[in-house]
Amino acid sequence: MKFSHQLQFNIVPEWADYYLAYDNLKKIIYQVEKDLVACGAASSNDLESGAGSQEPNERTGLLTSGARATAKAKANNMFLPALDKELEKIVTFYYKKERELYAEVEALSSDVEFVENFDPAVTTRMAGSGHIVGGPKALAHGSVRRTRTRNNSRASRGSTLGRSGSWRYDEALALANAAALKTGEEVTKSADHVPNPASTLNGHGPGSSSEATAINNLDPQHDEDDDDENDQDDDDGKSLWFDPEMEQERMRFRHNCIEMFVNLSELQAYAKLNNTGFSKILKKYDKVSENNTKKVYMNQVVLLAYPFKQETTTKLQEHIDRVSAIYAKIFTNGDDEVAKRSLRMHLKEHMVWERNTIWRDMIGIERKSQAVGVRPSSALKTGPIVVRTPLGDIQLPEFFTRNALVLLACCAVFAVLLNIELFEGPEQQNCFAILIFASLLWATEAMPLFVTSLLVPLLVVMLRVMRDDDKDHTRLDSHAAAKKIFMLMFSPVIMLLLGGFAVAAAMSKFHIAKAMATVVLSKAGTRPSAVLLANMLVATVASMWISNVAAPVLCFSLIQPILRTLPPGSSFSKCLILGIALASNVGGMASPISSPQNIIAIEYMKPAPSWLEWFVIALPICLVCDLAIWALLLWTYEPSTNTPTISTIRSTKDPITGTQIFVCGVTVVTIILWCFEHRLEWLFGDMGLIAIIPLLAFFGTGILTKEDFNNFLWTVIILAMGGIALGKAVESSGLLHMIAVEVQHYVKDMSAFAVCCVFASMVLVIATFISHTVGALIILPIVAQVGATLPDPHPRLLVMSAALMCSGAMGLPVSGFPNMNAIMMENDMGQPYLATSDFIKVGIPSSVVACMTIVTLGYGLMTLLGW
Incomplete structure (x- = not known):
């Protein structure tokens, strides 16, 4: 494997910008090679013209000694400063990351030491002095247990993989309360009772084979019946880690130890990979320039830099061993080998997930740059018909x-x-x-x-x-028809679509959407119901800004660690994947740029709704639909019965960059202008013109490049333009008026609410079997015309209802891209998570719920707005 591929495949995705820019340095080497060849050709010409002292032959160098020295000096002046700049970048990042990780290790070690040496008698003295209501008796009984429960709940909510800091006072107090519960009345009698810190080495916990053995050896009945023996064990200084009340804290320490081990190992691999990169690139440079730079530069510059010093490597290994020792002390009864095997297993799982993510990204980049595609099996050549x-x-x-x-x-x-x-x-x-x-x-x-x-x-x-x-x-x-139809096809709505693509590309390219999603998901805790709801809300919000085509792809990549750690036969995998798919469909209603059917609907709404009006109508509908689908999924699959807890998603800790701030600022300003477009119509004329602002801001500053522009979903834009052309043709020919008159004949005696229900039901059926966008293209022109010819005209109300219902049709795997993406999800064994029956069980009821919500809540909101 080429080192450039090896580097790309083994990087930590969040640190991608801080590795050696191997490809850029190779480009410099190629330029050096061109310059040397050019100088060689010039020297050869001089020799042929008689400038040399002897006739040239196959042994004569193309460069004279003076020309060779000049060319080498020029090459060094071009290559070595670039190499120095890369080294400085790596040293700065390594030193910064090292300080962060070492501080977290110190905090983790301090937390463990604090728990081991905390005196539960302090709590007793505080209770006796009135600092704790109820006195010693209450402390040792009911009020302590209630306080303990509250603090355990708080610790559970905060026990994400990303958390590693000093304990708050209430958490420390909770630990003392646990000790007080174990020692009972003896604690209240002796204020000087201190547990033996050395006894804390005997704790056990989940995570390895010896841990499982320790758990199996526990006898709950024995713990309940033999109180005297338990009291004797406590007098001997039994470990706090062994207390069942300590389970939440033990799990928090377990998560922190795993994360510290993974992060420190990644930093260790970061240094080794960059060290290899410097050696490889210098070897390539010496081969091209005929220098001996590698030996000198590696020994006198690279190996003397801070990340590559022997003492730095030793110090990093000591911190890795320190984390392993903490893990062994708490969870493997002091067995270092078992602890290391357990931690390496977690590291391997993490690396597999990261490499899978990187591999998917590489395939996506290759597909976009080379137009590589895979045809479905139905399109492959088969036998004759x-x-x-x-x-x-x-x-x-x-x-x-x-x-x-x-x-x-x-x-x-x-x-x-x-x-x-x-x-x-x-x-x-x-x-x-x-x-x-x-x-x-x-x-x-x-x-x-x-x-x-x-x-x-x-x-x-x-x-x-x-x-x-x-x-x-x-x-x-x-x-005349050609001029008119082409003039109509490129409407302000198409420019609005381009502006939405620019916002989505910038938020995706600089990991803003992923960072916001992981921060939210890391706070979800370990309860399946909470994690499911958090993922659904993230999918809806992501669909709102980066389209409901890209949002499920992002969300499915984020939940891979959860899916891999679920027990066999867990229903939560189906529940989670379906929840994201259906929530992404719902997110297609949330904003004017979240799906193409919304763009098409705006074309037929006169006057076009402002973003603020759209949010007032769509966001409550999305929230109600998400909650209803969430409840339906929990009722159908009951994930808590076979998956009581799940692994948490680790939030990104990368610092916020100036580019990210600029992208967010431009996006917020653009959205605000879209919301108040009606008041600024004297300045901009149409919201399509406002969409030019993010295009200018992102492409003009180089944040997005022409490659990003080429990667826009131009097929969607062409599809929307064709739909607009068909709609205008149907209207201009008079066919739309004739169809509307016939439909009006059937609904003339119906109220606007009844007409809204009829059209919503019709759109639900059509969009379930064909593309949402195609359904909008076919039916929205008719809906707009019928709404305008009602005795009490409501064209905007009916068009908006129909457009929202297009996104709410999600009863089959073919109903929208999120469903198609979900049905293709497979586990590590290549088995699909979902079947068509899952969509029938949940998707069809969810579509009905969405339809009822739109024709009730949506109708009411649109009526309040005067539509």
């Missing part, structure tokens, strides 16, 4: 694939509709044929969705379905 008839089997030619047959069938329907007179005018007739043809292609995906979108303006212009806006509705010729 055989049609069975009464007269025998007919084998079709190889080019007759399923998609080809579906495409031919769609074209046949299109040709028939063009020649059957269903409407009075040719514009309506042709436009109806285009509408059905495009809908069939979108629904069957015989062609990629965006290709069908490109087909729409072609057919609209060739079949001349566009009419003039004058009173006579003159049919436009092809030249």
